[in-house]
Amino acid sequence: MIPLYYNMVCKVNIGTISLDYVNSISIEDSIKLLENKATIILPREYLESTSDGKPTPFAGRNILEFIKVDDPVSIWLGYDDDLQLEFEGYVKRIGADIPLQIDCEDEMHFLRKTNHTAVLKEATLEQLVKMIAPDYSYDLIDNVKLGKFTIDNESAYKVLSRLRKNYGLHARFKDKVLEVGFPISFKPQKVHEIIINRNVRALSNDLKFVRKEDFKLLLKAIAINKDGKRIHESYGDSGGAQRTLHFTDKSKAELKDLAEKNFKSLNFDGYQGSIPTWGNPRTKSGESVDITDPNYENSEHDGKYLIEGVNIKFNSNDGFKRVNKLGLQL
Secondary structure (H helix, E strand, O other), rough: OOOOOOOEEEEEEEOOOEEEEOOOOEEEEEOOOOOOOOEEEEOOOOEEEOOOEHHHHEEOOOHHHOOOOOEEEEEEEEEEEEEEEEEEEEEEEEEOOOEEEEEEEEEHHOOOOOOEEEEEEEHHHHHHHHHHHHOEEEEOOOEEEEEEEEEEEOOOOHHHHHHHHHHHHHHEEEEEEEEOOOOHHOOOOEEEEEEEOOOOOHOOOOOEEEEEOOOOOOEEEEOOOOOEEEEEEEOOOOOOOOEEEEOOOHHHHHHHHHHHHHOOOOOEEEEEEEEEEEEEOOOOOOEEEEEOOHHHOOOOEEEOOOOOOEEEEEEOEEEEEEEEEEEOOO
């Protein structure tokens, strides 16, 4: 028998304490951002919880006695007895107001605290990542030649931000492994079935089916080589909205290839927008959804898409919800 409703449950571990109720939780998970983020809002008073595995009364005590910045955080959410890990990271900031707000972020939290200075004459992406994040395992989806690369008192976080802005290379942590590559090269390991008007919150559905000819885009790739010569290549629609990528020490053929890879991650026939769902299916950024619309059976509206980002909300007023931002068509 299918139950009429499900009970929302949570478990939040912060440092040595474990909490089983909160005012609200929000999680932002995206391949377009360097870090995954979470915000936890706690009640004015907590009567009892668990500390170091033992029941601990909080009455008359400040919960701030038990938590501090840099403490590890794990957030488990679910229905009934099905708790699943939704976020893992560290305390970034503890608010001063009531109710108490705790801001968290993933492993990027510690890459913000590093500092590097170096001049790499013929840098590859692998050399750079090894230098700025030596304590982490990494997975380079595209090992790009960067040419001369200068770092001047910058954190690893800031260097990764420059890679995204200037090269179109996106970095993210997945299970504490640092992934770096072009969005078009990310290979989803899990597929979730989405049926329009069945497991989608239809009232807030903003999906639109668009064709690539309706969105004109021109990518311009520019490189400055060792002799100071500036070369460029373009890919896309002449007269379209222009975006520029910057490189060093690249041939015209390499520039063309880089521009094409980035173009295909931004321009395609298919759905654009977001799919609002409930707590299930447990979608994550970097995975994919296989969309079927019963109103358009066996049509071009059916397709598989990269999940670019997922926003999760968990609270007693709105329930347990997800909003899945679609990326490129797979």
